Amino acid sequence: MKALSASEQAVVLSVVAEHKSRPGPLIEILRAVQASLGFVPAAAVPLIAQGLNLSRAEVHGVVTFYHFFRDQPAGRHIVRLCQAESCKAMGADALAGHAKKRLGIDFHETTANGDISLEPVYCLGNCACSPALMIDSDDLRGRVTAQGFDEIVTALGHRT
């Protein structure tokens, strides 16, 4: 387990201090840690557990339960491709195949140059404009074609 740097440790401790008195704070804390550090480092788990008087297993259990939390850094951008029924009805499987080929990676992987992580997502609520994807935290796109996908990755500065 890689130790936290001093600045990472400071982030985790300040997030815990900020949220610990709120009711049911663990997910809020993990979200805040990931927002600051880009992921939830394994070494942050004991610190959070100690701050909330929980066991490490309880914290680890929450980190691993939810799809959103990651224990490794992502690429500079995360592209989430919707794989749910409405998008499938409009070619999401073919689009996923194209995206994987274009980036040379599978779901849950990051391009070798660290530009883009590709994640599946199950519904972005953009079902009347399927197929959909979301870039990073809030850049939603609809009616995405293979060509549109290529334009998106180019605009994100990805070169292969």
Next chain:
Amino acid sequence: MTTDVYVPRDASALSLGAEAVARAIDAEARARRIDLRVIRNGSRGLYWLEPLIEVATPAGRMAYGAAQAADVASLFAADFLHGGAHPLSQGLTEEIPYLKSQQRLTAARVGIIDPTSVADYVAHSGYEGLRKALAMQPADIVQAITDSGLRGRGGAAFPTGIKWKTVHDQKAAQKYVTCNADEGDSGTFSDRMLMEGDPLTLIEGMTIAGIAVGATQGYIYLRFEYPHACAALRQAINAARQAGYLGADIMGSGRSFEVEVRVGAGAYICGEETSMLESLEGKRGEIRVRPPLPAIKGLFGQPTVVNNVVTLATVPIILARGAQFYREYGTGKSRGTLPLQLAGNVRRGGLIERAFGLSLRELLYDYGQGSASGRPIRAVQVGGPLGAYIPASQFDTAIDYEALSGIGALLGHGGVVVFDDTVDMAHMARYAMEFCAIESCGKCTPCRIGSTRGVEVIDRIIGGVERERNLGLLEDLCETMLQGSLCGLGGMTPFPVQSILKYFREDFHAQPRH
């Protein structure tokens, strides 16, 4: 005089370029020294016309869509600010048949008002429900909801008034109102549209619920996939608090209510109410065994109302217009209206709020105008990933809780996903099991293990390995999951699979795919 121009801030409209359209209008107006105000409204729900620009004219709001930033200069040239003719002109928004034929009660203000303006909300009859509720006895508020016939719009269709009465009757120092905004079903977006387009309706509904049951704290459990809804809700909550509609002394009544948005972390199961409560407490979203019901022992062990966004957003109009007004809409035991969501492979997808009783055929062909691909519609999945696939032979079924349940389907949260005749239904059956395996909370065996075995057995069937024996095994597995699972995820995943076995069985007998 300043002209008001509306460009949606709705996530789907943004996904099609609404932000660039809004910026282009602003820039063009400044270049032409024209005095206008761009208001960022919600979406009207006519998604094939998004981004939809509306201009306020003396005759009413004129619609132009689907517009891109590149169209803006020509719109100004055509004098769209005075309703000028343009290839994108759709006439008066309210006269567009898709919208005109609807019965918008819950979504009455969505797409019309500035979602974060309390003044605009109040000018469109907002907070009339709360005003009336504050003058009533809590038990009478509960009775009004019971009398309206409102049932939970999240999918379970449980009578809302009965749930509220249970919480009302509990003695506890602290009670909670929680809103389930974990709208995870594919093909559904009515919660999102409401939260982005008229969040104050939800906040008002929660406040009324709080006063009715004696709760002072509300939580909205919102999925992380809805960042735009999160922003709109937080803006609206702050605006409501500043205007005295939330906080320690609501509208000078001495009553107190607060609302907080909690964002989830990606877990379909957290749309199940007990799992949502666990997640709100900051834990793994594993479901709780019932009893006790959340109404008796819910969030942090206290009596808790758990309602869906649409349910709570329907409460204000019931209080404002009366239970009788609301229950006059609908049919049989399905009273009121339902905001249906039409999605997938369909020409005109969008939000269609109508009284219960519309037929699937009317929805698909009158509103939807058939498939987007122009090919025949082969199947629709109603009610999300746990809903049955319905074949074309049953499209005359009415859209209400009882009629759909009568053909072995379910209405769920009102999402309808359209598939054309290129769909491989064996693949969709496999996906149903795969989705359950990905999203299972792991607490019970039929769901956790059954879903994975389901994927494997379907792979063998598709691959042509002992097809008949494995089809029998799949049917048996479906029965086990249905009977043995603790909650609806494992217990309903068999519904789409069984419907495919029943109506689209031939797809399992196709040639083995590579």
